[in-house]
Amino acid sequence: MNRCINKLRPDIIEEEIAPEEAVSYIKKKSPEVYKMPEGFTIKGVTILGDPPLFVGLKPKKKEIVFYFKKPCFGTYLMKIEGSEDDFSKIRSEGKLIE
Numbered sequence: 001m002n003r004c005i006n007k008l009r010p011d012i013i014e015e016e017i018a019p020e021e022a023v024s025y026i027k028k029k030s031p032e033v034y035k036m037p038e039g040f041t042i043k044g045v046t047i048l049g050d051p052p053l054f055v056g057l058k059p060k061k062k063e064i065v066f067y068f069k070k071p072c073f074g075t076y077l078m079k080i081e082g083s084e085d086d087f088s089k090i091r092s093e094g095k096l097i098e
Helices: 019-029 084-093
Strands: 011-014 032-036 053-058 063-070 074-081 095-097
Touching: 011 019, 019 053, 019 063, 019 074, 032 084, 053 084, 063 084
Parallel strands: none
Antiparallel strands: 011 074, 032 053, 032 095, 053 063, 063 074
């Protein structure tokens, strides 16, 4: 299991954010929001955080927005470039939030 978020080369939107604030940001800024199961992975990296985990998709910008709990550092709000395969994986494994 790989937990090194740096392998994804994320753009950090905000450091040391409360998980509730991260979820609120994702819900406001993402056209599609999914509730993901514990142990969910993006591009082979396990996303750490207090369940439930929320992930936002921005298909037009090809972005995935999520938060990650870095041990000893806190929760970070991040985004990465996403492919159609990444979007399909999230859509199939997650539950769409309306």
